[in-house]
Amino acid sequence: MSTLDVIRSAPQQLTVDAALVAAAIDAATACTVVCTACASACLSESDVEGMATCVRDDLDCADLCGVTARHLARLNASDRQLTTSLLAACIEACVQCAASCAPHREHHEHCRLCEEAALRCEQACQALLDALR
Amino acid sequence: MSTLDVIRSAPQQLTVDAALVAAAIDAATACTVVCTACASACLSESDVEGMATCVRDDLDCADLCGVTARHLARLNASDRQLTTSLLAACIEACVQCAASCAPHREHHEHCRLCEEAALRCEQACQALLDALR
Amino acid sequence: MSTLDVIRSAPQQLTVDAALVAAAIDAATACTVVCTACASACLSESDVEGMATCVRDDLDCADLCGVTARHLARLNASDRQLTTSLLAACIEACVQCAASCAPHREHHEHCRLCEEAALRCEQACQALLDALR
């Protein structure tokens, strides 16, 4: 079962390519998990006092990606304005999170994975946003 | 214990009036509860087939208000861009939810309360957004 | 508008006192906000390396209280088994969070407020759980 199958099983019409919606849901969902894990892992690192911004941006990104995935999973033809606002906020959170993880990518594998997931989510949300506009 | 006490107990500096942040958190938190209850109540009404849009907009509004309250509860001086994007999305969700509940306000008390909570949240988020810009 | 008004505006019948449900929703909602704020505040403290457990337990408690409030806001007569399991998990999270905040209550006001909110939520959830059994 793929996310695309799930999106296509709904009766409501979309005004945008379902594959782009499914890709954004998958990227946002993966990013929520990695951000949540990265925040927790940062707290267990010996250099936690340098990781506060990273943890806080992880938490924002996990929340934004989670709520974006949920909104996209119930997407309807009529939701365009909220969808574009929410995608914009999610992209913001991903960019900020990736920037906070980047300085730690060499010494913390979870930060490297998190930066990667955030950038992938940002791209998937941007592709959907471009298609919606 | 008020939300303002909680906000003021944090060591990080805010660049905006803490009372506006606390008011937005309280309004968003209340709105999450009412939207969630309204969606469930709509499902139990005999005219549920006319309430689908109302339920869906309730769910979006509950999610957006919830994540906005969480972001504001961990607000930091450095978060301005994400904060403004998220407040804009939350306002969008509140406006949409209030518009979907309004036609049912005479016959469903939960829709009347939900419209009221969504408009109050929209105003509190707008006041904070104005102060941040 | 009180949470009790909202609960009473729903057409579905409850098999438990609505005032206990409303009290649990209010306590859980308040606890979510305080736990989220406390986690963020801990990250800004100079002794953050000693606060990792506190932050992690705050995050668990914020999540559990949030989802418990949402479940209770859509409560139905038929939900008893999930409701009791979820209340049990929420109580667990509150107890753990209060225990992690307690050692910091003298030097961090946010930990004192958070311990208080978690204990209040634990009591409100326990009162509802007792009534359901």
Place this chain on the structure above:
Amino acid sequence: MSTLDVIRSAPQQLTVDAALVAAAIDAATACTVVCTACASACLSESDVEGMATCVRDDLDCADLCGVTARHLARLNASDRQLTTSLLAACIEACVQCAASCAPHREHHEHCRLCEEAALRCEQACQALLDALR
């Protein structure tokens, strides 16, 4: 990047097989998406008046699976009691959701996919719960 890679990148020790944790996170994450989509799809069906229980149980299951995935993503050796309580509640929500979707599986593909995802999540959570006890 797999969820298992993410779990293994964290410095904290687990007292349970990381592969079981990763499998439960993946199943819970997928279930959140399908439940959210199924609830929205149900609202667009012509027989929505018969779908109210299905929608409500989808929403509970989406919330429980979401918060379970987040808790497991930040799992620590010390979390055993909350983890077992939360897994028990999540299993309850999955069982209830699958039972509500089952009667619609022939005529609504989203209910068939949702029942499948809920049962898979129930099994992954049960396997982890067995390992923790």
